[in-house]
Amino acid sequence: MTASPTDLDALWSRLAASGAGQRRFVSLRVDGAGALDVHAAIRCVDRSPCLLFDLPNPASVGDVEFEVGGMRCARGATDDGQSIVLSLEDGARRDLFATLAADLIAHAADVPAKASLGSVMVRLDAWRLFLRSVAGGLGRNEIVGLIGELRVLRELVEADCNLLSTWQAPDDGIHDFENRGHALEVKATLGAGSRVIISRLDQLDDAGLEMLHLVHLRLYETPQGESIDDIAMAIADQLPDDQMRRLLENALLRRGLSPDDRRARTGLRTALQQTAAYRIFGSFPRIVRADVPSAIPEVSYAVELAGAAEAVLTWPDVRSSFTDRAS
Secondary structure (H helix, E strand, O other), X not given: OOOOHHHHHHHHHHHHOOOOOOOOEEEEEOOXXXXXXXXXXXXXXXXXXXXXXXXXXXXXXXXXXXXXXXXXXXXXXXXXXXXXXXXXXXXXXXXXXXXXXXXXXXXXXXXXXXXXHHHHHHHHHHHHHHHHHOOOOOOHHHHHHXXXXXXXXXXXXXXXXXXXXXXXXXXXXXXXXXXXXXXXXXXXXXXXXXXXXXXXXXXXXXXXXXXXXXXXXXXXXXEEEEOHHHHHHHHXXXXXXXXXXHHHHHHHHHOOOOOOOHHHHHXXXXXXXXXXXXXXXXXXXXXXXXXXXXXXXXXXXXXXXXXXXXXXXXXXXXXXXXXXXXX
C-alpha cells in the first residue's frame, strides 16, 4: 500500500517534532515504493519537508537538478550516502508537494524493479514541466481545450496506438498533433457558434508542412457527458501495455493536468455535437509570422469559421489522411 499525501504530511510533522542532532536529515523509510528505497525526511537546518530516493549507484542517474514552483530537486549527500533530494522551498505549497511526493511513490510501485528509478525520473521531469507552466490549475477554457485534444487523441489511438506519440501539445509543440509532415491544430468550444481563438502566430502557419488542418469540436455540457478522466481512461484502455499507459499519464501531467485536480478531471462533462475540419492554405483567414513586423513577437486573434466555408473538409477524411501516415 502506497503512502497518501495525508500519510506523508503526518510523517513530516512527526519528524519535525524529533531531535536533529548533527544530522543533515531526519528520516523514515516509506513503504510501498516497490524496489526503491524512499524516505520521508526533514532537512534539519530549516525543518523543510523532503523526499529522499536512495542512490546505491549514483552514476546511474544524470543531472536532475531544478528549482521550480517552490520545490527543488538535486542529487546530494545524505547521512547514509547519495540520494535524489526533493525539498519544499515554499511552505505555502506543502499540499502540492505532498501530492507530488505521493504520486512519485505510487509510480515507483507500479514499475518493474530494473526500470523503476529511470521511470520515476521521467515522471519527475513531467512534474517539473507541470510546475513550470501551471500556477493554479487548469482554467475552464483550458479544460475545454484539453477535452478537445483528448477526443481527437482517442480516435487516433483507436486507429493505431503508436499515434500516441503524435500528441505534441504536452511538449509545447507548434501544433497539437503532428505526424510526418501532417499537423492538426485542435480547437474546442462549448455551445453554439464557430468562433475560435488562435493564441499564437505559429498555430495556423503551414510553413514546412505538407498539410495543416484545423479541427473544430463543438461540445455541449451535459451530466450524461464524458469527463477528462472518462476520455483518458478510454484512451488508456486502447494502449497495449503499462509502459504506454505511463507515457499517457506523463503527457497529461506535462499538459497541465494534476493527478489530484478533481475539478478539472471530473467537474466538466461534455458531449460532442459536431466535428469539422478545415484545410489551412493560402486563402484561409489567418495571421502568420511573416505578416507582422518582427517587433511584434506574438499575436492572439479570433477566427470566425463560418467565413471559411471553402476550406471545409470532413473530419473522417482528414483523420484517415493523418492515421495513414503511421508506419
